[in-house]
Amino acid sequence: MDTSTQLPQHLDVLVVGAGISGINAAYHLTTSLPETSYAVIDGHESFGGTWLVHTYPGVRTDTEAYTLGFDFKPWVGPPYAGAQAIRDYLGEVIEENDLAPNFFYGRLLTSATWSSDNQLWTLAGRVVATGETFTLTASFLWMCHGYYRHEKGYTPAWNGLDGFAGEVIHPQSWPKDVDLGGKNVVIIGSGATMATLAPAIADQCGTLTVLQRSPTYFFQSPNVEPLADQLRALETPEEWIHSIIRKKSVDEMQNLVQIQQLHAEISKRALIDMVAKQLPEGYDVERHFTPRHFPQDQRVCRVLDGDLFAKISSGQITMITDEIDHFTSLSIVTKDGDEIPCDVVITATGFDLSVLGDVAFTVDGEPVNFADSVTYRGLLFTGLPNLAWTFGALRLSWTMRADYVSRYVVRLLSHMRSGGFGKVAAVLRDRDATMKLVPFIDPEKFSPGYALRSRHLMPKGGSVDEWSMSMDFWGERSVLDSLAFEDGCLQFDPTVR
Numbered sequence: 001m002d003t004s005t006q007l008p009q010h011l012d013v014l015v016v017g018a019g020i021s022g023i024n025a026a027y028h029l030t031t032s033l034p035e036t037s038y039a040v041i042d043g044h045e046s047f048g049g050t051w052l053v054h055t056y057p058g059v060r061t062d063t064e065a066y067t068l069g070f071d072f073k074p075w076v077g078p079p080y081a082g083a084q085a086i087r088d089y090l091g092e093v094i095e096e097n098d099l100a101p102n103f104f105y106g107r108l109l110t111s112a113t114w115s116s117d118n119q120l121w122t123l124a125g126r127v128v129a130t131g132e133t134f135t136l137t138a139s140f141l142w143m144c145h146g147y148y149r150h151e152k153g154y155t156p157a158w159n160g161l162d163g164f165a166g167e168v169i170h171p172q173s174w175p176k177d178v179d180l181g182g183k184n185v186v187i188i189g190s191g192a193t194m195a196t197l198a199p200a201i202a203d204q205c206g207t208l209t210v211l212q213r214s215p216t217y218f219f220q221s222p223n224v225e226p227l228a229d230q231l232r233a234l235e236t237p238e239e240w241i242h243s244i245i246r247k248k249s250v251d252e253m254q255n256l257v258q259i260q261q262l263h264a265e266i267s268k269r270a271l272i273d274m275v276a277k278q279l280p281e282g283y284d285v286e287r288h289f290t291p292r293h294f295p296q297d298q299r300v301c302r303v304l305d306g307d308l309f310a311k312i313s314s315g316q317i318t319m320i321t322d323e324i325d326h327f328t329s330l331s332i333v334t335k336d337g338d339e340i341p342c343d344v345v346i347t348a349t350g351f352d353l354s355v356l357g358d359v360a361f362t363v364d365g366e367p368v369n370f371a372d373s374v375t376y377r378g379l380l381f382t383g384l385p386n387l388a389w390t391f392g393a394l395r396l397s398w399t400m401r402a403d404y405v406s407r408y409v410v411r412l413l414s415h416m417r418s419g420g421f422g423k424v425a426a427v428l429r430d431r432d433a434t435m436k437l438v439p440f441i442d443p444e445k446f447s448p449g450y451a452l453r454s455r456h457l458m459p460k461g462g463s464v465d466e467w468s469m470s471m472d473f474w475g476e477r478s479v480l481d482s483l484a485f486e487d488g489c490l491q492f493d494p495t496v497r
């Protein structure tokens, strides 16, 4: 990685993060606002974000790559794709649109200071490889930092873990040289990471135990998209196939959520029965595969071709549903008193939320506490002028929301340019003063562990549409694509320079 190219001293827009969201932002800035100067910085040595960092065996998408891909570039591979295939796709987007000159890797933003007097962000950071510092100014800051901390995953503080003599691996930091051959391996966790990792390593391990506190819902399918294949056989253009499959996926997901909400018990039973059919007669499905929550509360994990269930059925993977009491030097002891011998513990226990990319924010001399902020439609924030955050879709692929958030931000920037505005701030209207404040992600609608754990660090939402992030894809997309900027929630100031 070459970090010798200097970042410009001033930019119209600084994009933070070169993952799916940052690449999406760059595409829209380049194609819709070619006169805007911008750069994308990332602390990592290359693009991809999530799909660069995660290298554990079996890592792949859990939603279809047709929808994890962008609306402007067709996905042509199998629907559930490995990390490398996603990075290849992202690399093509960068190359085909000549975005590379705007990308600066190995640069970590550490502080951002806004001055309303000169309507500028002063941004400071570190070149990761050399430790040198850099500074620049930008008129607008577009945070595309994702939602979780990349350096380190979340590992609960279990009793005795410090004295454990074996190896502890978090899948987010998978070591290149790990040797699981013949070892007693325990994966702690129950989500998508466990479900993809366990079948991928089961053949190498001496024993492989999955220890979960509570079960997850699984949906199993082959890695094919029959409609796409059929349309391809009919020589339908790839652009059409891409667009049709994306619409179909949204419709299917929204119908599914509706059915799950209306018929929670039936949906629950159907998913559990699907799993039970994959497992041997008499298997304790009640204990290991009957979640306490309802399917619509969290993402349902996908098992491809039943690989996880096949390895459980063959005895290569043992499921244990129990809580950890403590670690000894060579084992884990559960609350029920079972002792599981282990040489390697894999903590598939999730993420730590990254609040605004762990950047220290100051606005007009005051440090910013993001938790005091209220979101304008899940993309702008009170108390943080000239800043947007691309937060993707939760139930659908992340990119489905990132696409129209990018379009909105580019429209906003264009509006500021043509109107001669140097500052935009989201400001609560008088009538919003009595509005009930609610969590940024409504726990009634979506409640993964990282969101619940970090709720106190996140901005708030409000009880009216303008101040909340919608989970209605078609509704929110059509609003944001056409929304006028004069709704009283956005305050524009003329340019001072």
Ligand SMILES: Cc1cc2nc3c(=O)[nH]c(=O)nc-3n(C[C@H](O)[C@H](O)[C@H](O)COP(=O)(O)OP(=O)(O)OC[C@H]3O[C@@H](n4cnc5c(N)ncnc54)[C@H](O)[C@@H]3O)c2cc1C
Binding pocket: 016, 017, 018, 019, 020, 021, 022, 041, 042, 043, 044, 048, 049, 050, 051, 054, 059, 060, 061, 062, 063, 064, 068, 107, 108, 109, 110, 144, 145, 146, 147, 148, 150, 193, 356, 357, 358, 359, 390, 392, 396, 397, 398, 399
């Ligand atoms: C294993 C795994 C599987 C997943 N599977 C799916 C799936 O199937 N479907 C789905 O929709 N979602 C999935 N997700 C969620 C996934 O994170 C999103 O789909 C999407 O990749 C997020 O893209 P992003 O660009 O917003 O953020 P990220 O991919 O997190 O990238 C953010 C980038 O910002 C950079 N950054 C952050 N802070 C700073 C800073 N201060 N200075 C400089 N750079 C910074 C980081 O280095 C990183 O490269 C998955 C997540 C994981 C971990």
